[in-house]
Amino acid sequence: MMRDRSIGVVLALACAGAALGQQPNPTLTFEVATIKAAAPPDRAGGKALVRFGAQGGPGTNDPSQITYNFLSLRDLITQAYGVRNDQVSGPPFLTSERFNIVAKIAPGATKDDVKVMLQNLLKERFQLAVHRENKELPVYELVVAKDGAKLKESADQSDPDTAPRGGAAGPAGSADAPPPPPPPDPSKIKFGKDGMPEIPAALRRPGVMMMAMMSPTGARIKLDGNRATMAQLVDTLSNQSDRPVLDKTGLTARYDFTLDFAPDQGAMMAKMGALGPPPPPPGAGPGPGAGLGGGDAGPRLETDALPLPAAIQKQLGLRLEAKKDAIDLLVIDHMEKTPSEN
Numbered sequence: 439m440m441r442d443r444s445i446g447v448v449l450a451l452a453c454a455g456a457a458l459g460q461q462p463n464p465t466l467t468f469e470v471a472t473i474k475a476a477a478p479p480d481r482a483g484g485k486a487l488v489r490f491g492a493q494g495g496p497g498t499n500d501p502s503q504i505t506y507n508f509l510s511l512r513d514l515i516t517q518a519y520g521v522r523n524d525q526v527s528g529p530p531f532l533t534s535e536r537f538n539i540v541a542k543i544a545p546g547a548t549k550d551d552v553k554v555m556l557q558n559l560l561k562e563r564f565q566l567a568v569h570r571e572n573k574e575l576p577v578y579e580l581v582v583a584k585d586g587a588k589l590k591e592s593a594d595q596s597d598p599d600t601a602p603r604g605g606a607a608g609p610a611g612s613a614d615a616p617p618p619p620p621p622p623d624p625s626k627i628k629f630g631k632d633g634m635p636e637i638p639a640a641l642r643r644p645g646v647m648m649m650a651m652m653s654p655t656g657a658r659i660k661l662d663g664n665r666a667t668m669a670q671l672v673d674t675l676s677n678q679s680d681r682p683v684l685d686k687t688g689l690t691a692r693y694d695f696t697l698d699f700a701p702d703q704g705a706m707m708a709k710m711g712a713l714g715p716p717p718p719p720p721g722a723g724p725g726p727g728a729g730l731g732g733g734d735a736g737p738r739l740e741t742d743a744l745p746l747p748a749a750i751q752k753q754l755g756l757r758l759e760a761k762k763d764a765i766d767l768l769v770i771d772h773m774e775k776t777p778s779e780n
Contacts, residue, residue, distance in 0.1 A: 463554055464558060466547075466551055466555050466558060467555055467562075468541040468542060468543060468555050468559060469542040469543065469544055470541065471540070471541040471563075472539070472540050472541075473538075473539050473777045474537065475535070475538075475776075476508045476509075476536040476537055490507060490508050490509065490513070491506075491507060492504055492506050492509075493507065495543060495549065496547055496548055496549050496552060497549060501545075502542060502545070503541065503542055503543060504540075504543060504552060505539070505541075506537070506538065506541075506556075507538055508536050508538065509536060509537060509538075509539075510532060510534070510536050510537075511531070511532045511535055511537070511564070511773065512532040512533050514539070514560060515532070515560065515768065517553070518553055518556035518559075518560055519553070519568075519768055520553060522676045522677065524676050524677075524681065524682045524765075525682070525767055525768055526767075526768050526770070527767055527768070527769045528770030529773070532770070532773070535775060535776070537777075539559075543555070549599070560773075562778075563777040563778050564776075564777050564778075565773065565774045566770070566773045567771040567772040567773070568769060568771060569769050569771055570766065570768060571766075571767045571769055572765070572766055573764065573765060573767060574762055574763065575681070575682065576760065577681050577684050577760075577761050577762065577765065578679060578683045578758040579683075579684050579758070579761050579763075580668070580671075580672055580675070580684065580685055580687055580750075580756055580757070580758060581686050581687060581756065581757050581759055582687050582688070582689070582755065582756060582757070583755050586755055587689060587755040587756060588753065588755035589689070589694075589695050589754055589756075590694050590695065591691045591694075592664070592692040592694050595665075595691060595692050598643075598644035598645075598665060632658070632698075633651070633658075634649060634651055634660050635649055635651060636649075642662075642664060644664050644665040644692075645663075645665070645670050646662070646663050646666045646671055646673075647661070647662045647664070648660070648661050657700060658699075658701075658743050659698075659699055659701050660696065660697070661674060661695075661697040661698075662696055663695040664694055665692040665693075665694070666695070667692055668687050668689050672684060672685045675746070675750075678701060679746065679758075682765055683758070684761075684763060686759075687756060695754060697750065697753055697754060698743055698749060699743050699744055699745065699746045699748075699750075700743040700749075746758075
């Protein structure tokens with residue numbers, strides 16, 4: 439029997455909260471930038487592989503160009519201002535429209551410069567206007583559980599943002615540095631015994647990465663931490679929770695871990711809805727899984743994953759505690775749904 443499934447690959451990047459209070463320098467702009475509406479993802483073999491996030495830019499092997507792939511306006515705002523999704527307050531179309539942006543960067547620009555360039559691009563092309571507020575809101579505090587953390591400290595504790603990425607072939611940005619890996623072929627994705635897709639080696643990098651899947655048999659998310667900090671973990675958890683997650687663990691090292699959990703079905707359907715309707719299996723009607731993914735004859739997705747709070751405590755030795763705290767918010771006063779012409 440053909441099963442409906444949807445596969446997404448997401449690189450969860452740490453946010454630099456200091457950017458929220460900075461005023462953008464209007465003189466910092468991309469040399470050239472093109473913005474296009476993102477097309478629905480290609481489906482190969484009934485699967486949909488979507489690569490979200492930013493590739494290239496300062497500190498990578500392609501410092502002169504940055505590409506933002508399949509991002510919503512809310513995603514672009516979080517990239518530009520260094521905030522989490524839950525810190526952005528604005529109209530519903532912030533999550534309904536998705537775009538691809540390719541931008542050229544002048545030599546010598548820093549990562550912080552690129553954030554300001556993206557702020558200015560959103561102001562110019564989408565007429566973005568914002569203001570900041572601080573409100574007391576419900577939050578989760580991530581703390582160490584009674585029996586202690588179960589996290590493995592990474593053998594390499596260096597900061598990947600400051601270490602050369604070219605290895606023996608040369609530092610990042612040098613002529614000898616290898617080019618960024620191409621996205622994997624969706625038809626060659628491998629599945630584990632639990633029915634979850636495995637993160638392709640070409641996509642693995644320091645930080646927290648996410649594999650997400652939906653099928654008629656359930657939804658499941660797997661987070662892969664590689665030299666990840668607690669700040670990166672809580673940023674990722676905030677995007678999977680009904681309220682912001684704050685780091686109160688006191689853990690300061692970098693860690694390797696895996697977190698496997700069953701997400702909230704309603705929230706998951708909203709996130710994966712951007713993939714568009716799936717092609718129905720040959721000879722089949724729409725069925726209960728219509729709209730969740732593409733047909734695939736691979737292994738059935740197991741549904742024994744724990745809810746997020748229970749999974750965090752059992753697998754990581756951490757705990758979510760419901761609290762209230764003051765949160766910095768970025769409020770959208772105005773933004774156009776579509777950009778001006780390139």
